[in-house]
Amino acid sequence: MATSVAEAGTARPVRTRFANVLFWRLVSIALVLGAWEIAGRIPVSFAFPPFSATFAAFVGIILDGTLPAAYLTTLQPLATGLVVSAVFGVMFGVLMGLSRTAEWALAPVFIVMQAAPMAALIPLVTFVYGIGLTAKVLAVCLLAAPVIVLNTYKAVRTVSPSLLDMCRSFLGTPLQQVTKVILPAAGPVIFAGLRLGVAAGFIGIVLAELLITPTGIGDIITYSSSIADYPTMYATIASLIVFAGVTVSILQQVETRFVRPEKRA
Amino acid sequence: MTQRLARPPRLTLAATTDAPNIVEVRRISKSYGNQIEALRDVSLAFPRGRLTTLLGPSGCGKTTLLKIIAGLIPADAGDVYVNGRVVTGPGPERAFVFQDFALLPWANVLRNVAFGLELRGMAKDEREALAAKYIRDVGLAGFEKRYPHELSGGMKQRVGLARALAVNADVILMDEPFSAVDEQTRRKFQEDLLQLLAVERKTVIFVTHSIEEAAYLSDQIVLLTRRPGTVAKVLEPRIDRSHGPEAVRRDPAYLDAVEEIWAMLKQYLA
Numbered sequence: 001m002a003t004s005v006a007e008a009g010t011a012r013p014v015r016t017r018f019a020n021v022l023f024w025r026l027v028s029i030a031l032v033l034g035a036w037e038i039a040g041r042i043p044v045s046f047a048f049p050p051f052s053a054t055f056a057a058f059v060g061i062i063l064d065g066t067l068p069a070a071y072l073t074t075l076q077p078l079a080t081g082l083v084v085s086a087v088f089g090v091m092f093g094v095l096m097g098l099s100r101t102a103e104w105a106l107a108p109v110f111i112v113m114q115a116a117p118m119a120a121l122i123p124l125v126t127f128v129y130g131i132g133l134t135a136k137v138l139a140v141c142l143l144a145a146p147v148i149v150l151n152t153y154k155a156v157r158t159v160s161p162s163l164l165d166m167c168r169s170f171l172g173t174p175l176q177q178v179t180k181v182i183l184p185a186a187g188p189v190i191f192a193g194l195r196l197g198v199a200a201g202f203i204g205i206v207l208a209e210l211l212i213t214p215t216g217i218g219d220i221i222t223y224s225s226s227i228a229d230y231p232t233m234y235a236t237i238a239s240l241i242v243f244a245g246v247t248v249s250i251l252q253q254v255e256t257r258f259v260r261p262e263k264r265a
Numbered sequence: 266m267t268q269r270l271a272r273p274p275r276l277t278l279a280a281t282t283d284a285p286n287i288v289e290v291r292r293i294s295k296s297y298g299n300q301i302e303a304l305r306d307v308s309l310a311f312p313r314g315r316l317t318t319l320l321g322p323s324g325c326g327k328t329t330l331l332k333i334i335a336g337l338i339p340a341d342a343g344d345v346y347v348n349g350r351v352v353t354g355p356g357p358e359r360a361f362v363f364q365d366f367a368l369l370p371w372a373n374v375l376r377n378v379a380f381g382l383e384l385r386g387m388a389k390d391e392r393e394a395l396a397a398k399y400i401r402d403v404g405l406a407g408f409e410k411r412y413p414h415e416l417s418g419g420m421k422q423r424v425g426l427a428r429a430l431a432v433n434a435d436v437i438l439m440d441e442p443f444s445a446v447d448e449q450t451r452r453k454f455q456e457d458l459l460q461l462l463a464v465e466r467k468t469v470i471f472v473t474h475s476i477e478e479a480a481y482l483s484d485q486i487v488l489l490t491r492r493p494g495t496v497a498k499v500l501e502p503r504i505d506r507s508h509g510p511e512a513v514r515r516d517p518a519y520l521d522a523v524e525e526i527w528a529m530l531k532q533y534l535a
Contacts, residue, residue, distance in 0.1 A: 165337050166367035169355045170381035170432060180384070184371050 049231040057231035074216030078205040081140025093152020114146035136208040143204030144197040151193025155186035202244045286310040293343035302493035303329045316469040318479040321489030322533040360429035362439040366421040368413040375409040381432035399427040419450035456510035480522040
């Protein structure tokens with residue numbers, strides 16, 4: 001009896017707090033959309049449609065299949081590029097974290113890549129790899145890989161020296177040190193790097209589709225802006241923002257769920 | 266009456282495992298870079314089954330000495346012998362308890378305690394059964410599934426101690442294990458440690474900067490000088506521990522030891 005009372009006592013505030021959070025989120029979304037609607041109706045610019053028109057265009061391009069088809073086209077180089085960046089990025093990062101030689105050879109490349117405006121290199125990619133899938137995958141990799149590599153490398157480097165001593169003093173082999181201490185310890189930061197890499201990959205694919213050849217999402221944006229169909233353009237851009245946001249927050253959920261069990265309640 | 270021991274560190278060859286000194290340190294020197302000389306020509310003997318503390322002013326190289334004995338850092342000169350064999354790295358006969366606990370934050374108490382056994386490739390059921398026993402021994406029964414961040418400092422160090430006991434090493438090396446623990450928890454832990462060691466029959470080498478802790482726990486106290494660390498004195502307080510942990514703090518031998526250590530260390534304080 002006592003426990004059930006206690007449980008009921010704690011459950012209710014949690015539920016009300018959740019409802020509260022949800023309420024304020026909806027309010028803030030409504031405020032932004034309301035402001036958008038008003039700004040579009042004034043209008044602040046002839047190229048700025050109100051939310052209602054944008055939403056109508058959004059429903060339109062979903063129903064006629066334009067948007068789903070565009071996403072399928074865009075996701076292909078994006079997913080390929082992200083998988084390549086994640087696999088090789090984590091590999092290079094771990095290598096650089098473990099070996100001073102690898103650090104010496106590779107770190108400057110990735111630091112320069114992260115600091116340089118990679119968008120400026122995309123036309124160069126077109127000269128070398130043409131306008132096909134390869135060029136777009138490479139554009140995604142150029143944007144996504146540096147942040148993944150550098151996060152992984154930092155994560156491996158900052159593993160607590162006392163945990164490494166502990167592993168060594170309990171007779172861990174170098175391989176066990178990597179698999180049982182370094183990788184799990186670096187896991188959360190590596191995963192955060194992957195999340196940032198995915199976000200950067202979205203930038204890469206949009207740049208590629210706008211600068212190399214208009215396909216997929218980039219095609220809708222370019223085409224609708226050239227025929228002054230601004231609601232469609234905004235609908236596409238907004239859908240991309242929402243899509244990227246949702247993808248990144250799903251990754252965040254996965255992170256707290258699987259990568260850091262110690263943070264679970 | 267304190268037993269004042271003017272005897273020099275013994276340098277007997279310990280060829281068999283039954284030698285009285287399980288660990289011997291011979292003429293160890295260690296410098297970091299060119300400037301910092303941490304240890305100079307340190308020779309010590311650690312009797313089997315006894316608790317020896319290394320005590321000295323901060324920066325006297327006591328932790329360095331402990332890590333050299335553990336095989337975690339190499340000495341510049343000199344050798345460490347454990348059971349008559351030269352130490353070239355960590356070994357199964359030594360287990361380390363860390364000042365900052367060094368627990369895996371992503372692993373629960375059970376896995377942390379079993380970690381040394383896991384590294385040795387022991388089967389999961391077997392190692393978890395052993396770990397569960399030592400978790401009970403250090404007084405953490407019921408916390409097997411908890412994660413380190415859910416434990417207090419004192420409880421974390423009990424996990425660290427259980428992990429060291431679980432690998433069944435002869436020598437337990439403890440690096441200021443209670444320094445990150447509050448005073449009351451520390452006292453309780455000290456009492457529990459003595460009771461546990463009475464059962465486990467381990468040799469313990471214990472680094473501390475607390476005079477009371479050294480006098481309370483030790484069969485032998487090694488006083489180190491300020492950097493470069495050398496052996497200033499080796500004390501063997503003859504404290505009667507038969508009347509339980511409470512009585513020790515009122516034992517004249519305990520009080521004399523505290524007084525003598527303080528008189529010795531005072532001169533190193535600027």
